[in-house]
Amino acid sequence: MATIIKSYEPTFWDKLYIPALVQGLLVTFKHLLRKKVTIQYPEEKLIPPEGYRGLHRLNKDANGRIKCVACDMCSAACPADCIDIIPGSSPWDDGKERYPVSFEIDLLKCIFCGFCEMACPEEAIELTEIYDFSDYTREKLIIDKDGLLDVYDKTKDKNYYSNSQNLTIKE
Amino acid sequence: MPLLKIDDLEIEVKNGTTVLEAALENGIDIPYYCYHPALEIVGSCRMCLVQVEGMPKLQVSCNTFVGEVPPERKVDGNFDMVVQTQNDLVIQERKNILEFLLLNHPLDCPVCDQAGECYLQDYSFKFGNAHSRFDEDKRVRPNEYLGSQIVINHNRCILCSRCTRFTREISGTSELFVDERGYSSKIAALEDRPLNNLLAGNVADICPVGALLSTDYVHKNRIWNLQKKSSVCQDCSVGCNIDAFYQKRKIFRLNPRENQDVNGYFMCDIGRYGFHRFEDLERVTRPLFKSNGIFSEISWDTAIEKIGDKFNGAEEKVAGVLSPFHTNETNFMLGRLIKGIIGTFPHIEDEEITYPSGFRISSDRSPNKRGMHDVCPSIVDDLASEINDKEIRVIYILDNEIDKEIDETWNKILTKMDFIVVQAYAMTRLAKSAHLILPGLAPFEREGTITNDQGRVQWLRSVLPNNGESRPDWEILNLLYKTGERFSDINELMKGMGEQFPSYSGMTFFKLGDQGLPLNGNLKT
């Protein structure tokens, strides 16, 4: 059944336009006096809430060695199929037998679902609060093992964005 | 025949079948570890417990035989045996057995190479408890080498004794045994006789858990990343059936595939690790033409034209060298093409080894010598002297083994040639001596039929994709025929081959399947 929509006929009052103008300006002036909600990105950075799913990191154990055992659980769980691991026998002979020779994540494919973090039996992979890691080429957005361990060093104290060093804008 | 009832299924089985076999054949899943169809029954793991009506305790189904009973003892006046595999008692018992097996088993599936194809993992997931009640410390033992290629992780071993029975019954070498008793039991190899026989790789396959590992595959990949294709081993004329596991362009491992007419359940280590020699080769991926001693790339059309010219010029004075490493189809095509003489290089022979179980490694270390002779009956015995006698100056060679040396006689012959064409996949010694190289496929890329020394024709499936501009070997030869004489595809070619050689008639990809067929009228006796 068709509905008939009546077009709006402005009244005389509407046609004056002045009251509506004043109403609008009132909102503007009210906000002039309030606290600002925008920030001056990139000079100033937003600190994301706990549990934010940003750039990945590979954790290190107490000896400073990579925690990951290259079990491939994360890459099996990953819906975007963006984790590429080459496993190998570890160079250490005290217990841990296996480690990733290479570990790459294609950040452009990643949908930051956090499944990898959930699947990991070693608590080796985690998503961090880092959200600004854009770059100019696709190749640079494939992060490797060293890059991921580096992210761990930068984020382990949970002060990535309050640390002024990280506030400098990337070249 | 005794009538057996398993759960709701009523089946007639042969006298003396075990309950486990009857169940597995009829799609009823009973978990098991120590049972293996090729090995003696020991009934030691207790995983396969079922309830048999009229028996006071649960029974191990792998060691319970079904037989005819006198009419007055039939259950319900009808059945010779009634078995329950799914009732509460059985399910609870499975849980208990798994709890025992896991007492000392480390929960290290993340680093274990068996994960994903491990019976312990699967059954624990299906039947086991989610939590362990074992608070004490687990027994920890270091890994040990049992032989040069086999490592044992004692912590993971469930002492099913499959491996020791394998070395006793199949390889007959008896290197492995269970050392010590009770809680201290462990699998060990005799001090003066490590596990180095040529069937050693199989113990890693039959180990139901990740205790026995082949050093060749340890920490290389995960099974769920690999794809599987069934094919045939090409390292001797037995032609064991295999499954090749690969990822992208790389083979990671070969496993034997069951074929009772060829290899049973096993394969030897020559074939198992043989694929490595095709890795990291200097591949030929485009036709190459040698001028002034340097190879340069040319197009397929020019290459074919050049060969056509030379062949026409030489008329009957052309020799073709067949290869027992190539498929029947490729050899057939070359044999038919060459109007001069055809022959083959002297053969690769090695030791013939037969194991007590009947498993055999043939002395002929090429996969298809028999097939080659079948489809090219005009092969001459001594190609070298024939070439010298007939003063042949143009030769077409199917490349042989990659590391084959060229002997004195052949060196002399090759230096005298005006034109040498080698169909090769890598820059072998032979290829380097050529004037023109045509890029064919490597062994794991080839497709077609091969005939083993018992006269069984099997379909060789290609596992890896083609490289660059290389083409299937039979197709390259097809291009050298006149347009009217070419085959449109490999099926047509097989038909043509069958017309000429009746023992090969009627063979198709689908008929051969993954188990192969004996040659017509030439059945294995």
Ligand code: SF4
């Ligand atoms: S966050 Fe999700 S998409 Fe990204 S790597 Fe992890 S599992 Fe894959």
Ligand code: SF4
């Ligand atoms: S799941 Fe964890 S331990 Fe396993 S490969 Fe991924 S990061 Fe490494």
Ligand code: SF4
């Ligand atoms: S090593 Fe494997 S096959 Fe041998 S007894 Fe232990 S679990 Fe069984």
Ligand code: SF4
């Ligand atoms: S016996 Fe021959 S065909 Fe069989 S696996 Fe060994 S080498 Fe391969």
Ligand code: FES
């Ligand atoms: S399979 Fe029956 S006891 Fe092991």
